[in-house]
Amino acid sequence: xxxxxxxxxxxxxxxxxxxxxxxxxxxxxxxxxxxxxxxxxxxxxxxxxxxxxxxxxxxxxxxxxxxxxxxxxxxxxxxxxxxxxxxxxxxxxxxxxxxxxxxxxxxxxxxxxxxxxxxxxxxxxxxxxxxxxxxxxxxxxxxxxxxxxxxxxxxxxxxxxxxxxxxxxxxxxxxxxxxxxxxxxxxxxxxxxxxxxxxxxxxxxxxxxxxxxxxxxx
Numbered sequence: 001x002x003x004x005x006x007x008x009x010x011x012x013x014x015x016x017x018x019x020x021x022x023x024x025x026x027x028x029x030x031x032x033x034x035x036x037x038x039x040x041x042x043x044x045x046x047x048x049x050x051x052x053x054x055x056x057x058x059x060x061x062x063x064x065x066x067x068x069x070x071x072x073x074x075x076x077x078x079x080x081x082x083x084x085x086x087x088x089x090x091x092x093x094x095x096x097x098x099x100x101x102x103x104x105x106x107x108x109x110x111x112x113x114x115x116x117x118x119x120x121x122x123x124x125x126x127x128x129x130x131x132x133x134x135x136x137x138x139x140x141x142x143x144x145x146x147x148x149x150x151x152x153x154x155x156x157x158x159x160x161x162x163x164x165x166x167x168x169x170x171x172x173x174x175x176x177x178x179x180x181x182x183x184x185x186x187x188x189x190x191x192x193x194x195x196x197x198x199x200x201x202x203x204x205x206x207x208x209x210x211x212x213x214x215x216x217x218x
Contacts, residue, residue: 003027003189004142004174004188004189006213006214007213008080008084009063009084009209009212009213010205010209010210010213011015011057011080011100012035012080012081012084012209013205013206013208013209013210013211013212013213014184014206014210015053015073015076015080015206016042016073016074016077016078016081016202016203016205016209017075017203017205017207017210018073018205019059019069019070019071019072019073019074019075019077019202019204020070020074020199020200020202020203021070022066022067022069022070022073022207023066023067023070023071023199025066025073026062026063026064026066026067026070027195028064029059029060029062029063029066029106030059030060030063030211031065031212033052033056033059033060034052034056034060035049035052035053035056035060035135035195036188037049037106037113037134038129038188038191039136039188040109041127041130041131041134042186042188046123046127046130046177047123047135048115049126049130050126052187053116053120054104054117056066056117057117057118057199060114060117061114061117062119062216064110064111064114064152065107065115067106067187068106068107068110070218071102071106071107071140071144072103072107074099074103074144074145074202075099075100075102076105076152077202077205077206078095078096078098078144078148078152079096079099079100081095081152081156081160081205081209082096082152083181084156084159084160085152085155085156085160086156086159087109087155087156087157087158087159088154088155089155089158090150090155091151091155092151092155092156094116094151095148095151095152095155096176098144098147098148098151099143099144099148101143102140102141102142102143102144102148103144105136105139105143106136106137106140106141106144108136108152109133109134109136109137109140110137111201112132112136112180113130113133113134113137115133115175116129116130116133125213135183136185137199138182138191139177139179139183140192141176141179141191141194141198142176142177143176143182145172145176145194145197145198145199145201146172146173146175146176146179146194147173147176148173148177148196149169149172149173149198149201149205150169150170150173150176150201152169152205153165153166153167153168153169153170153172153173153201154166154169157181160208160209160212161208162208165201165204165205165208168197168200168201168204169201171197172194172197172198172201174197175193175194176194178190178191178193179191179192179193179194
């Protein structure tokens with residue numbers, strides 16, 4: 001592992017945990033709205049979904065804010081984690097690309113989905129906008145908390161990633177594939193499987209780095 005100082009390890013760990021927690025808070029706000037764009041698209045109930053948005057608008061704004069913050073923090077953490085890897089720099093660089101691309105793409109998808117609550121389009125137009133936003137979000141999710149943990153787990157196994165976290169990373173990667181599969185099957189539940197594995201990996205990785213920072217003697 002690169003000779004990182006205590007502050008670098010602690011900062012990377014805190015960013016990873018804070019990003020994951022921010023995503024979970026955002027998800028809680030989204031759940032509290034009682035709206036579900038993915039299910040509405042799958043069931044062909046966009047008219048009913050649009051009727052729910054006026055009452056849910058404020059919570060959706062809060063939800064979006066936490067999600068934007070979350071992906072930025074997690075992308076920062078992933079980039080720092082990759083910089084700690086020396087044994088497989090190709091995969092570590094890929095992890096940086098995946099996380100940064102995923103974060104940028106996710107923010108675009110969040111704004112697209114939030115636009116449904118602000119511009120109030122017709123049901124047909126809302127269906128198209130919602131489909132695009134949801135699909136982009138799925139891809140971004142797979143990149144950030146699916147394939148990024150997978151690459152970091154494989155690349156960092158000889159550096160800072162312990163064996164159990166590496167296995168967890170493989171599971172996150174498999175869940176990322178399931179998210180992509182949900183794009184073609186319309187099975188909404190497949191997309192939610194990645195939350196405990198992908199978000200959980202970010203929290204676990206943050207804990208590992210935080211603990212390592214405490215053992216560094218400067």
